[in-house]
Amino acid sequence: MNTALLQDSLDGKRLVVIGAGSHIGRTLARTASAAGAELVLAGPDADKLAATADALPGPRAARIQQTDLTDEDSIAALAEAAGPIDHLVSTAAVPANGPVSDLVLADVQQAFAAKVFGPLLLAKHLAGRMNEGGSLTFFSGVAAWRPVPERVVMATTNGALSFLVEALAVELAPLRVNAVSPGIIDSGAWDRLGEDKDAFLRGVAGRNPARRTGTPDDVVRAVLYAIANPFVTGTVLHVDGGARLV
Template identity: 70%
Template sequence: MSEGLTGRRVVVVGAGSRTGRLLAHAASAAGAELVLAGPDPRKLEWTAGELAGPSTVVPVDLADEASIEALAARAGRVDHLVSTAAMPANGPLEELELADIRRAFDAKVIGPMLLAKHLAGQFAEDGSLTFFSGVAAWRPAPARTVMATTNGALAFLVQALAVELAPVRVNAVSPGIVDSGSWDGLGAGKEDFLKGVATRNPARRVGTPEDLVKAVLYAIDSPYVTGTVLHVDGGGRLV
């Protein structure tokens, strides 16, 4: 990886999240120049302050095309882009609010499409875009209709973009249950929940943010992989 990213420019959308920060650390340690993007400038500055190499902070709102266009202008030449963005809209169908549904699609489908639209002409020929889908697309569940739909739409979007943007590569990482902090709201029930997931998963464990970063780096560094969803779910979609 160090040779593959030395002197390359990597845009990380969602660099204020735990997974986004870890990815930024890994890319920076491998010699990349980072463009850190996301909705919260304070978290982006926090990430930037932790990196050994150069970085630029650019706030972006994936629901605002002008904001994405401004990111493209600031980013300049790009080698790789990764977006970890997600805005879940979970709950029973009859309780869903239209505004929440639209935000979920902005983060997972419309935003990625607009990122491709405004940045496509700035990628190196051996560049790539990597987005985050999710296991819910393959294992839908009650109260997860929006999550399943947006993640599934993204899986098909990367195929279409891989054809349209060729030779620039486009892939997705699809996490399963990952202990990234998103389950902390379960309180005392978190440990039992994660143990139950590990018991059912063929891999007999839950995921970590480090697992996701490894998958992203594989997608970035693999010149013959495009239009592909990398399932990082411990086999959870199968059971």
């Protein structure tokens, strides 16, 4: 990805990436590092965070902080370890899919912790440490606008997050708070379909107005836009190829 336009917004800035062990989080970390950002990589799996850190192209070594969004003490520890920061991005998600009749409360609570309670607590503990011009960017998802059976929790948590960013944008102003809402992204998550993956993605592409599926770079471009544009706040950036419309 061309990072020339990102230099002013990221060079020398400290960026916290939560979910940096995921494919999209790793792509974001690589792109931001190449643009000169100083990174704090956070997430539940220390080994995945280390793998992301080892692959960074930038001149600065990344900090690693194992973080559990279901645990407020863990979030407070992240805030202490990160110190003053410029931007925070959380890609965190914990699915709790299945028919309503089969849902397990503990799984539902985990899903809300990743998408709603966690972002709220991140704002509580890190917003006061942000430098002027800072921003928080969270991940919603297309399921909130186009619900399907057996994705009730996913639709609800993603929808709740979209309202949370609006409320936080007002309360935390002039800090900016936004969300990115991906659609079907070929990030590796669909590899579990095996031989059926290609047919599934072709079907998605055929239905989307954009006539293709998304890539991690598509999502990262939206995140970097949310970080860089000082006049965007309280907004959900849809990166779904128009899937929510059809």
